[in-house]
Amino acid sequence: xxxxxxxxxxxxxxxxxxxxxxxxxxxxxxxxxxxxxxxxxxxxxxxxxxxxxxxxxxxxxxxxxxxxxxxxxxxxxxxxxxxxxxxxxxxxxxxxxxxxxxxxxxxxxxxxxxxxxxxxxxxxxxxxxxxxxxxxxxxxxxxxxxxxxxxxxxxxxxxxxxxxxxxxxxxxxxxxxxxxxxxxxxxxxxxxxxxxxxxxxxxxxxxxxxxxxxxxxxxxxxxxxxxxxxxxxxxxxxxxxxxxxxxxxxxxxxxxxxxxxxxxxxxxxxxxxxxxxxxxxxxxxxxxxxxxxxxxxxxxxxxxxxxxxxxxxxxxxxxxxxxxxxxxxxxxxxxxxxxxxxxxxxxxxxxxxxxxxxxxxxxxxxxxxxxxxxxxxxxxxxxxxxxxxxxxxxxxxxxxxxxxxxxxxxxxxxxxxxxxxxxxxxxxxxxxxxxxxxxxxxxxxxxxxxxxxxxxxxxxxxxxxxxxxxxxxxxxxxxxxx
Numbered sequence: 440x441x442x443x444x445x446x447x448x449x450x451x452x453x454x455x456x457x458x459x460x461x462x463x464x465x466x467x468x469x470x471x472x473x474x475x476x477x478x479x480x481x482x483x484x485x486x487x488x489x490x491x492x493x494x495x496x497x498x499x500x501x502x503x504x505x506x507x508x509x510x511x512x513x514x515x516x517x518x519x520x521x522x523x524x525x526x527x528x529x530x531x532x533x534x535x536x537x538x539x540x541x542x543x544x545x546x547x548x549x550x551x552x553x554x555x556x557x558x559x560x561x562x563x564x565x566x567x568x569x570x571x572x573x574x575x576x577x578x579x580x581x582x583x584x585x586x587x588x589x590x591x592x593x594x595x596x597x598x599x600x601x602x603x604x605x606x607x608x609x610x611x612x613x614x615x616x617x618x619x620x621x622x623x624x625x626x627x628x629x630x631x632x633x634x635x636x637x638x639x640x641x642x643x644x645x646x647x648x649x650x651x652x653x654x655x656x657x658x659x660x661x662x663x664x665x666x667x668x669x670x671x672x673x674x675x676x677x678x679x680x681x682x683x684x685x686x687x688x689x690x691x692x693x694x695x696x697x698x699x700x701x702x703x704x705x706x707x708x709x710x711x712x713x714x715x716x717x718x719x720x721x722x723x724x725x726x727x728x729x730x731x732x733x734x735x736x737x738x739x740x741x742x743x744x745x746x747x748x749x750x751x752x753x754x755x756x757x758x759x760x761x762x763x764x765x766x767x768x769x770x771x772x773x774x775x776x777x778x779x780x781x782x783x784x785x786x787x788x789x790x791x792x793x794x795x796x797x798x799x800x801x802x803x804x805x806x807x808x809x810x811x812x813x814x815x816x817x818x819x820x821x822x823x824x825x826x827x828x829x830x831x832x833x834x835x836x837x838x839x840x841x842x843x844x845x846x847x848x849x850x851x852x853x854x855x856x857x858x859x860x861x862x863x864x865x866x867x868x869x870x871x872x873x874x875x876x877x878x879x880x881x882x883x884x885x886x887x888x889x890x891x892x893x894x895x896x897x898x899x900x901x902x903x904x905x906x907x908x909x910x911x912x913x914x915x916x917x918x919x920x921x
Contacts (some may be wrong), residue, residue, distance in 0.1 A: 449549040466603030467532065470594055470628050474530060479517045485582035487512030489574035502568055515914050516556055519694045520579070523548045523555075532628035534591075536621075536651060537876055537916075539879040542584070542908035549580045594627045603630045608676045610691075611683030612638040612648060612661045615705045618681050618892055624657065634674050636661040638683070651892055653916045655881040666691075668698040676700050738903055742746040745903075746845055750838040757832060764795055764829060770821045774800030777833055782850035785870045790842035792850060793833035797821025834873050846906040847872025849887055859888065869901065874913045 490509045494501065504512075526528065529544045545816035553576055559566045598604045607623065609616045616636060623631050635647060638661050647658035664670075671679065671694075679695050682705040695702035706716075719726045754761070765776045778796040781789055802816040817825065824830040837843040843850065850871035856864075866887075877883060887894070897905070 443580055467628065467630060468674045471530060474587075475521055476627075478524070478583060479514070479523055481582040481586035482517035482520050482579055483510060483513035485578040486516055488582070489578045491569050492574050492578075493568060493571045495894075496570065501565060516552065516579075519555060520552045520583075523551050533622055533626035536893065537653065537912070538625075539876060539905060539912060540900060541587070542902040542911060543902065545580050545583050545587075546907055547904045549576060550585075552579075591627070598627045598630065598632070604632050605630055605677035606675050607631045607633045607678035607680055608666075608671055608674055609633050609636045609680045609682055610638075610664075610686070611647065611681065611705075612636040612640070612643045613682065613684075614678075614682075616682035616891070617648055617651075619680050619705050620648060620659065621652070621892075623808075624650040625652060631678050633659055633680070634676070635659060637664050637670070649881070650854050651890075652665045652881055653879060662852060666694065668694055671695075671698040671700055675737050679704065680705060681759055718719075735901070738901075741903055742844060742906065745842070745906075746838050746841075749845060750835045754835050754839070759833075760829075761832060763852060764824070764832070767820055768795050772796075772799060772818045778830075779854060781865065782871070783853055783856040784842055784850060785867060787856070787864075787867055789853065790837070790840075790850075792843075793836055795824055795830040795833060797824050797830045831873055840875065842870075844870040844872045845874065846897075846909050847875055848897065849875065849878060851887060856889065863888050863891060865898060866891065868898050874909060876909065879909070879912055879916050881918050 458592045487506075487509055490504070494503075505903045507625070523542060525745075527548055529541070529548065536542050553572065557572065559565075560761060615639075620633050620636070623629060623633050636643075636659060638644065643661045644663045646661045646662060649655045649658050666679075676698070677700055679691070679698075679700050681691055681702065686704075688704070716727050768776050774796055776796060778794045778798070779791050780794075782792045784790050797818060798816040799818060800819060821830070834843060838845055847870050848866045856867070872878075875893065876897050877887060877890055880893060880904055882889070882890040882893070
């Protein structure tokens with residue numbers, strides 16, 4: 440897609456109403472070139488750093504190379520990395536949900552790049568020290584991640600100074616509108632800044648809507664309609680994003696043209712229960728395809744093996760803290776050490792989940808989960824365990840037993856699942872997990888079923904690399920939003 444939203448497709452299709460060049464197009468092009476140049480420097484430096492560490496380590500038989508050759512090899516590897524990252528969509532102007540997909544791409548491309556580089560070295564009989572390769576497999580993704588974070592911060596700063604930024608009005612504050620809002624807010628390269636929602640639903644008017652993120656930093660208000668050219672001019676809007684169902688496209692297009700703004704329509708990406716809509720753009724034509732999703736037998740098998748190995752190792756490593764927490768729970772309040780409760784797993788099957796008990800013994804077995812640390816049902820120690828997520832450690836037993844996975848949607852209680860809509864039941868398509876996208880977000884302070892975007896995104900895009908990316912994000916971001 441070549442629109443101003445710069446790749447919101449397949450979730451968004453666009454209809455441009457202003458076709459002449461804008462300064463923001465040039466600025467977006469500058470950011471695109473600058474990002475690749477920064478990555479080129481970062482990857483070359485990462486390879487040189489790996490070689491430097493190898494030289495200082497004194498391990499194995501050392502092979503000396505001139506600095507110029509190391510830098511040349513690093514630049515060649517950087518070019519390969521950038522080409523593969525481009526192919527994987529790593530330079531699209533939007534950021535994935537919580538940035539996890541972007542981390543997944545870096546991990547995937549790192550592996551692909553090293554496999555190709557090693558094959559080339561083998562065919563050309565170049566001697567590449569194995570330690571340098573192992574070190575570079577750590578330094579390259581680390582340097583790339585840091586460079587992208589710095590680039591992201593720089594672009595955010597420039598956008599805050601109004602360089603290449605265009606105000607946007609979002610029509611519709613429902614799920615589609617919130618999704619478009621989150622995508623635009625966390626994608627500064629797009630240069631589109633949503634400043635207000637317009638919605639005629641009285642229950643939504645006056646609300647403040649936050650983006651899906653690790654922290655709740657920014658809110659945008661919902662105001663009542665009707666949408667008009669005067670309202671668009673009032674907010675100095677250059678873009679109109681239509682995320683309300685049942686709108687008349689012709690009247691919206693005329694209105695946008697009269698106000699001199701670009702209009703975009705958000706396409707619903709879910710349809711009837713059990714089906715997804717996949718989008719393919721062919722020479723300017725957007726095709727929709729109904730599918731039931733991809734079968735991932737090999738991936739699910741590999742994931743199960745990883746769950747067994749990782750949970751076994753973690754239970755062994757955490758045996759002492761596990762015993763210490765159990766003793767503290769027993770000493771600080773009467774009742775059992777573990778909290779055991781029936782939850783709903785994959786496909787609606789029931790299993791018993793285990794946690795360290797954080798509430799008093801007389802608390803109801805099945806009720807809405809506490810929403811704040813001041814909840815009178817929670818013990819003083821329980822507040823600490825919940826804040827640090829240490830109460831979840833016994834779920835490693837559930838992972839080992841196969842009822843849960845390390846990564847996946849959180850399991851809900853049966854009485855809540857009984858009220859699920861067909862859309863909400865889609866989160867039951869995979870095993871529940873100890874950590875996941877929703878668990879890392881600021882929205883974890885609110886009911887799971889009210890924030891389906893995280894789980895639906897994971898169900899649709901899950902892969903081993905995404906699981907690894909989520910596990911890497913967990914110690915960095917878990918708990919920041921609450």
